[in-house]
Amino acid sequence: MEKEEVKISVRDIVEFILRSGDIDNRRGGWADKESLAKGTRIHKKIQRQMGAAYQAEVPLSYRFCYEDLDILVEGRADGIEEKEDHVMVDEIKGVHRDLRYVEEPVLVHLAQAKCYAAIYTEQNQQEQMEVQITYCNMETEEIRRFSYLFDAQELKIWFQKLADTYYVWAHRYQEWKKERNASMTGLEFPFPYREGQRDLVHGVYRTILREKQLFIQAPTGVGKTMSCLYPAVRSVGEGISEKIFYLTAKTITRTVAWEAFEILKKHGLRWKSLLLTAKEKLCVCENMECNPAACARAKGHFERVNDAVFELLEKEEIYDREMLLSYAEKYQVCPYEMSLDLANWVDGVICDYNYVFDPQVYLRRFFAEGIKGDYVFLIDEAHNLVERGREMYSAVLYKEDILKIKKLVKPYRKKLEKALERCNRQMLEWKRECETYRILPAVGNFSLALLSVMGEMENYLEELEDGNLRKELLDFYFEMRSFLYTCDLIDENYVIYTQHDEDGRFRVKLFCVNPAQNLQNCMDKGRSTIFFSATLLPVLYYRQLLSGRSDDYAIYAQTPFAKEQKCLILGRDVSSRYTRRGPEEYGKIAEYIHAVAVSHTGNYMIFFPSYRMMEDIFERYQELYGTDEAEVLLQSSSMQEDEREAFLERFESDSAGTLLGFCVMGGIFAEGIDLIGERLVGAVIVGTGLPQVSYEREILKQFYDGKQENGFDYAYRFPGMNKVLQSAGRVIRTREDRGVILLLDERFCSPDYKGLFPREWEEYVVCDRKGVGKILKEFWER
Numbered sequence: 001m002e003k004e005e006v007k008i009s010v011r012d013i014v015e016f017i018l019r020s021g022d023i024d025n026r027r028g029g030w031a032d033k034e035s036l037a038k039g040t041r042i043h044k045k046i047q048r049q050m051g052a053a054y055q056a057e058v059p060l061s062y063r064f065c066y067e068d069l070d071i072l073v074e075g076r077a078d079g080i081e082e083k084e085d086h087v088m089v090d091e092i093k094g095v096h097r098d099l100r101y102v103e104e105p106v107l108v109h110l111a112q113a114k115c116y117a118a119i120y121t122e123q124n125q126q127e128q129m130e131v132q133i134t135y136c137n138m139e140t141e142e143i144r145r146f147s148y149l150f151d152a153q154e155l156k157i158w159f160q161k162l163a164d165t166y167y168v169w170a171h172r173y174q175e176w177k178k179e180r181n182a183s184m185t186g187l188e189f190p191f192p193y194r195e196g197q198r199d200l201v202h203g204v205y206r207t208i209l210r211e212k213q214l215f216i217q218a219p220t221g222v223g224k225t226m227s228c229l230y231p232a233v234r235s236v237g238e239g240i241s242e243k244i245f246y247l248t249a250k251t252i253t254r255t256v257a258w259e260a261f262e263i264l265k266k267h268g269l270r271w272k273s274l275l276l277t278a279k280e281k282l283c284v285c286e287n288m289e290c291n292p293a294a295c296a297r298a299k300g301h302f303e304r305v306n307d308a309v310f311e312l313l314e315k316e317e318i319y320d321r322e323m324l325l326s327y328a329e330k331y332q333v334c335p336y337e338m339s340l341d342l343a344n345w346v347d348g349v350i351c352d353y354n355y356v357f358d359p360q361v362y363l364r365r366f367f368a369e370g371i372k373g374d375y376v377f378l379i380d381e382a383h384n385l386v387e388r389g390r391e392m393y394s395a396v397l398y399k400e401d402i403l404k405i406k407k408l409v410k411p412y413r414k415k416l417e418k419a420l421e422r423c424n425r426q427m428l429e430w431k432r433e434c435e436t437y438r439i440l441p442a443v444g445n446f447s448l449a450l451l452s453v454m455g456e457m458e459n460y461l462e463e464l465e466d467g468n469l470r471k472e473l474l475d476f477y478f479e480m481r482s483f484l485y486t487c488d489l490i491d492e493n494y495v496i497y498t499q500h501d502e503d504g505r506f507r508v509k510l511f512c513v514n515p516a517q518n519l520q521n522c523m524d525k526g527r528s529t530i531f532f533s534a535t536l537l538p539v540l541y542y543r544q545l546l547s548g549r550s551d552d553y554a555i556y557a558q559t560p561f562a563k564e565q566k567c568l569i570l571g572r573d574v575s576s577r578y579t580r581r582g583p584e585e586y587g588k589i590a591e592y593i594h595a596v597a598v599s600h601t602g603n604y605m606i607f608f609p610s611y612r613m614m615e616d617i618f619e620r621y622q623e624l625y626g627t628d629e630a631e632v633l634l635q636s637s638s639m640q641e642d643e644r645e646a647f648l649e650r651f652e653s654d655s656a657g658t659l660l661g662f663c664v665m666g667g668i669f670a671e672g673i674d675l676i677g678e679r680l681v682g683a684v685i686v687g688t689g690l691p692q693v694s695y696e697r698e699i700l701k702q703f704y705d706g707k708q709e710n711g712f713d714y715a716y717r718f719p720g721m722n723k724v725l726q727s728a729g730r731v732i733r734t735r736e737d738r739g740v741i742l743l744l745d746e747r748f749c750s751p752d753y754k755g756l757f758p759r760e761w762e763e764y765v766v767c768d769r770k771g772v773g774k775i776l777k778e779f780w781e782r
Contacts, residue, residue: 520548
């Protein structure tokens with residue numbers, strides 16, 4: 001029988017086995033910035049200066065053979081130089097840190113170099129090797145080197161011990177995979193297939209097999225979660241893929257995914273699932289200060305965390321928030337950092353989009369430069385990824401923040417103050433040239449000035465004790481780092497602009513108009529991506545904004561619900577246009593809402609384009625109809641979690657009267673909630689959901705007009721219609737449900753909007769205020 005092969009990089013094995021000490025966000029968190037283009041340039045410059053005997057970027061690998069598996073350790077040495085009596089291996093690290101504070105090499109940096117030295121001595125029969133760690137300050141290009149001489153036998157013993165330690169983990173993981181894969185023998189789809197669902201399952205499987213991407217428009221009731229998850233799980237069991245990342249934008253959809261895994265486990269699946277939870281929701285400290293002075297668990301965390309993870313893997317299979325907190329308490333480690341380590345060894349990770357896509361917080365152990373795996377990305381409610389993608393790949397800096405930091409450091413750090421003043425002068429120049437907002441061709445020397453600030457600030461932070469000043473500097477430092485990272489991403493998909501905010505502040509923004517290529521760069525780290533949503537229309541729009549490929553597949557799943565279950569009505573004599581807003585128009589809209597309320601006793605949600613309009617129409621409704629025939633609840637803009645739950649609890653199926661929930665389109669009640677049966681019998685959608693006119697929306701419109709597309713569609717109509725579809729989707733959740741959907745805006749009757757209706761909206765009735773009551777009465781009497 002052929003042995004399993006486990007591949008691991010030199011960097012990964014040393015960082016996993018040899019890390020030690022404390023979690024400490026006060027020191028050295030900014031030391032290694034090789035992701036910046038400047039770090040790569042420094043690397044190459046040092047390599048060129050080393051002479052003819054110096055070989056750069058030398059690939060090395062070594063296979064450790066055990067009885068049941070082989071471990072292949074591989075990597076690329078920055079440099080190898082043959083000297084007169086020995087050979088030297090060089091590990092280069094570009095840093096922003098002042099080299100005066102680098103008193104010795106970081107342990108894992110030295111260990112990386114020792115791995116390369118051990119491999120080279122074994123393969124080239126060397127008696128001894130020189131190991132050199134080269135640190136280079138990326139601002140000043142100053143260099144500091146640390147050099148050590150090791151005997152070949154010493155290196156061999158050290159390297160073997162490192163591999164033996166890792167083997168314990170690799171062996172256990174391989175044994176687990178056998179158990180997991182065996183559990184899939186005979187594992188069938190856990191429900192009777194609905195119409196079209198089998199084709200959907202096969203489509204997902206083929207997409208993964210062919211290493212493609214798939215867009216699925218799946219109406220409510222199709223069972224899209226299980227239809228995507230089941231074939232993905234089977235692909236892991238068959239060795240086609242190695243790990244599933246189930247990505248969501250909201251907590252509620254993470255719960256749905258978790259429950260789907262649980263259903264499969266009840267049918268015999270052995271599977272390790274991790275629900276990644278935000279750091280602030282896992283932190284046990286009052287203030288989230290990740291250092292040994294503020295948190296006892298941070299001290300010595302890396303000495304204990306591997307033991308915690310190993311026991312978790314030995315004894316448990318599901319890892320939710322409660323499980324993580326329990327083991328973190330037992331081993332006195334940080335639950336968040338422990339969960340990130342656990343992600344390496346589980347089969348499925350359920351998490352927010354940002355753990356894969358956000359350059360500030362993505363899981364570097366899976367998605368850093370040069371790392372790739374056979375991962376399957378299942379992207380739930382994928383329509384949300386457009387705006388989230390824009391946010392993740394955009395960056396902003398405020399002139400006022402630069403000035404504030406400059407004043408704070410002025411008494412203590414003249415050099416840093418001058419560097420900040422150079423940035424402030426550039427912002428002042430832009431401000432004088434900007435009346436409201438202004439598009440810039442480039443940021444010019446501003447990024448270089450920020451790099452200078454970054455270097456000086458890191459030197460200061462090395463000396464600065466804890467306190468308010470340090471916290472202010474760190475917050476600004478990370479904003480600046482994000483801006484500089486984004487500068488490296490700027491291409492034809494970006495617009496750079498300056499703007500005077502309504503509060504008087506002045507900013508420069510790197511606006512990622514089309515995030516598709518940045519998202520694609522992340523998805524290319526895996527094998528296959530499945531985008532799915534009930535509102536992925538028009539699919540061409542989402543393909544252009546979410547995918548960098550031209551050969552993606554697409555499936556439109558058929559609704560399992562009968563057309564008789566719903567009544568779709570278009571109100572043609574009202575509008576939410578700004579020019580029509582006022583007491584008269586609000587009275588007409590209130591008349592429609594009242595007609596719905598008196599037509600059939602039950603619970604309804606009324607969705608509005610804004611809180612202001614919702615409140616104005618609520619007042620008009622009360623003036624005209626009072627609250628005798630229906631109770632009205634209003635969503636507030638500052639609802640806490642307990643208030644949201646209390647709001648939804650009012651939508652009970654056995655209610656004796658009529659309840660109207662006034663809500664906002666695109667808000668917390670417009671997506672991801674399930675009110676089945678009599679808990680919700682209708683939805684009224686007021687307006688077309690168009691985003692509010694803003695400078696940024698106008699930039700989007702101009703950008704796509706310039707691409708020969710309909711800019712209004714991309715900036716306003718498509719995002720607005722998505723909100724409408726999401727709100728309407730709260731009605732009819734099962735085959736037993738019946739309900740009404742009332743679209744109140746004359747624009748819905750135009751071809752521009754009807755062309756965006758999903759297939760299941762082919763049958764509708766157009767009416768006015770006088771006729772709506774009769775239509776509703778006939779529907780409910782069927």
